[in-house]
Amino acid sequence: MVAEDVASDRFGRQIATRFPPEPNGFAHIGHAKSICLNFGIKEEFNGRCNLRFDDTNPFTEDIKYVEAFKQDVEWLGFEWDAELYASDYFETLYDFGELLVTNGKAYVDSQSDEEIREGRGTVTSAGTESPYRNRSVEENLDLLRRMRAGEFPDGAHVLRAKIDMAHPNMVMRDPLLLRIRHAHHYRQGDAWCLYPLYDFAHPLSDAIEGITHSLCTLEFKDNNDIYRWLVHSCGFQRPPEQTEFARLELDYTVLSKRKLLRLVNEKFVSGWDDPRMPTIAGMRRRGVTPEALRAFCETIGVARKPARTELATFEHAVRNDLNMRVPRVMCVTKPLKVVIENYPEGRVEELDASYYPHDVPLTGSRKVPFSRELYIERDDFMENPSKKFYRLAPNREVRLRYGYFITCTGIVKDSSGEISELRCTYDPATRGGDSPDGRKVQGTIHWVSAAQAIDCDLNLYDKLFTIPDPDAVEEGQDFLSVVNPESLVVIERAKVEPSAGGDPIGSRYQFERTGYFVSDPVSQSGRLTFNRTVTLRDSWAKIKEK
Numbered sequence: 001m002v003a004e005d006v007a008s009d010r011f012g013r014q015i016a017t018r019f020p021p022e023p024n025g026f027a028h029i030g031h032a033k034s035i036c037l038n039f040g041i042k043e044e045f046n047g048r049c050n051l052r053f054d055d056t057n058p059f060t061e062d063i064k065y066v067e068a069f070k071q072d073v074e075w076l077g078f079e080w081d082a083e084l085y086a087s088d089y090f091e092t093l094y095d096f097g098e099l100l101v102t103n104g105k106a107y108v109d110s111q112s113d114e115e116i117r118e119g120r121g122t123v124t125s126a127g128t129e130s131p132y133r134n135r136s137v138e139e140n141l142d143l144l145r146r147m148r149a150g151e152f153p154d155g156a157h158v159l160r161a162k163i164d165m166a167h168p169n170m171v172m173r174d175p176l177l178l179r180i181r182h183a184h185h186y187r188q189g190d191a192w193c194l195y196p197l198y199d200f201a202h203p204l205s206d207a208i209e210g211i212t213h214s215l216c217t218l219e220f221k222d223n224n225d226i227y228r229w230l231v232h233s234c235g236f237q238r239p240p241e242q243t244e245f246a247r248l249e250l251d252y253t254v255l256s257k258r259k260l261l262r263l264v265n266e267k268f269v270s271g272w273d274d275p276r277m278p279t280i281a282g283m284r285r286r287g288v289t290p291e292a293l294r295a296f297c298e299t300i301g302v303a304r305k306p307a308r309t310e311l312a313t314f315e316h317a318v319r320n321d322l323n324m325r326v327p328r329v330m331c332v333t334k335p336l337k338v339v340i341e342n343y344p345e346g347r348v349e350e351l352d353a354s355y356y357p358h359d360v361p362l363t364g365s366r367k368v369p370f371s372r373e374l375y376i377e378r379d380d381f382m383e384n385p386s387k388k389f390y391r392l393a394p395n396r397e398v399r400l401r402y403g404y405f406i407t408c409t410g411i412v413k414d415s416s417g418e419i420s421e422l423r424c425t426y427d428p429a430t431r432g433g434d435s436p437d438g439r440k441v442q443g444t445i446h447w448v449s450a451a452q453a454i455d456c457d458l459n460l461y462d463k464l465f466t467i468p469d470p471d472a473v474e475e476g477q478d479f480l481s482v483v484n485p486e487s488l489v490v491i492e493r494a495k496v497e498p499s500a501g502g503d504p505i506g507s508r509y510q511f512e513r514t515g516y517f518v519s520d521p522v523s524q525s526g527r528l529t530f531n532r533t534v535t536l537r538d539s540w541a542k543i544k545e546k
């Protein structure tokens with residue numbers, strides 16, 4: 001569509017888009033879709049894209065949300081051509097109000113909210129005209145000026161467009177343009193007591209900025225008529241055109257700032273940047289990269305038909321990206337001590353270990369200490385192994401990744417009968433993981449050296465909701481009733497290899513055989529903490545089948 005408009009030079013100017021968030025919450029992954037679309041068009045067609053805060057509601061908006069949106073757009077890797085605020089257009093919008101009144105296209109209505117609502121009619125029946133609809137231009141102007149001057153209380157009068165009370169599109173039945181709100185605005189302070197409605201502010205903001213393509217989500221389809229009516233009535237030549245696209249709806253999440261705010265306020269999560277949140281800030285803290293988010297938006301594409309996106313699609317994009325960029329290290333999540341009885345006490349070897357597998361175009365390696373006392377995963381040992389269990393068991397040999405073959409020779413149990421330690425032997429000839437006599441082992445497991453390993457906490461995140469569409473809870477039920485109580489499981493005292501100890505906060509890894517992780521800012525307070533970004537494979541599908 002844009003390419004055609006470029007070819008025909010339909011607008012006679014540079015292609016221009018905008019991303020217009022309302023600063024009443026943090027950006028979420030749905031916004032990422034809109035950001036990628038609007039800034040993507042700018043990049044593709046050598047156009048421009050404005051970041052415009054649609055801040056016309058004095059009750060819900062805040063500068064902290066403005067800052068968060070700016071940070072998130074930048075983090076995604078986009079640059080806006082101008083940072084603008086709809087509230088900076090209040091004066092201009094007021095002037096358009098006077099212009100419409102002067103041209104007989106708007107009037108001051110003095111009915112109550114209730115009367116206005118009733119007068120609108122229904123989808124099947126026409127509305128009724130307001131008794132104030134035929135006020136003279138002079139009277140309208142006088143009232144409008146006095147509204148602006150603050151002479152009237154909230155709700156006393158409104159400015160309405162004068163269109164058609166029988167219009168088949170309800171939005172066109174004399175929509176409200178300006179209303180009185182004696183309220184403090186986070187940017188404009190108390191300068192205004194007249195606030196524009198979305199249908200008034202949005203099209204004209206686009207037109208003022210010379211936007212060519214105004215892309216918005218489908219719920220604004222009915223607003224397209226008033227959009228066109230206004231930009232034409234206010235005299236814009238080759239005005240912007242609104243086109244709707246389907247919003248992102250992602251399974252197991254809610255994407256509405258209002259609902260996300262409730263999760264924060266009612267303490268279901270630790271904040272807007274809780275790694276379980278579908279916010280960009282949450283995803284960043286979870287370890288998702290901007291490249292993965294952009295790749296995801298590319299994959300889902302832009303269509304007019306509403307559709308839900310499976311979480312697996314998102315996780316696939318994240319895994320694909322992390323797989324190609326993060327170092328592999330070893331971390332034991334549920335440690336079981338192993339003593340290598342034929343390994344000299346006090347000796348520590350430094351084994352060579354590559355950070356990346358062969359199919360990743362990055363190189364780098366670290367040293368991994370090996371000693372007499374190690375930890376392995378508790379789940380990598382079975383006293384009575386089942387048939388398909390190929391890992392460690394009594395009298396069985398396995399390979400320690402980058403290390404040696406070891407054989408389990410004994411089990412130590414505590415008073416409750418729980419296994420507390422394994423006794424093993426190692427084969428010195430298998431250093432590096434191969435046996436000179438060609439002997440094969442069936443399993444390779446990860447491990448850490450007990451003395452050098454670093455204690456850490458792991459935050460294992462799962463879906464925030466238990467049902468795919470939390471917006472579709474039953475009548476009378478609240479979406480908060482389907483929050484997943486197990487969306488966060490904390491594992492304390494996991495053991496990570498020492499190479500991960502000195503890395504900066506926010507470093508990402510693949511913990512081999514376990515998942516992708518990122519170090520969390522709380523690590524600064526001394527306790528190394530990692531957030532699981534995503535598992536290695538989609539385990540949910542398997543669980544559901546069981």
Ligand code: ATP
Pocket residue numbers: 019020021022023029030031033034054215216217246247248249255256257258
């Ligand atoms: P929310 O209900 O989350 O507040 P919104 O549409 O009211 O959503 P805005 O801040 O007004 O949020 O939206 C800014 C831009 O982002 C708009 O152009 C809007 O259409 C777009 N947007 C919001 N949510 C989504 C989504 N889920 N998918 C795609 N685009 C979205």
Ligand code: MG
Pocket residue numbers: 022
């Ligand atoms: Mg909104």
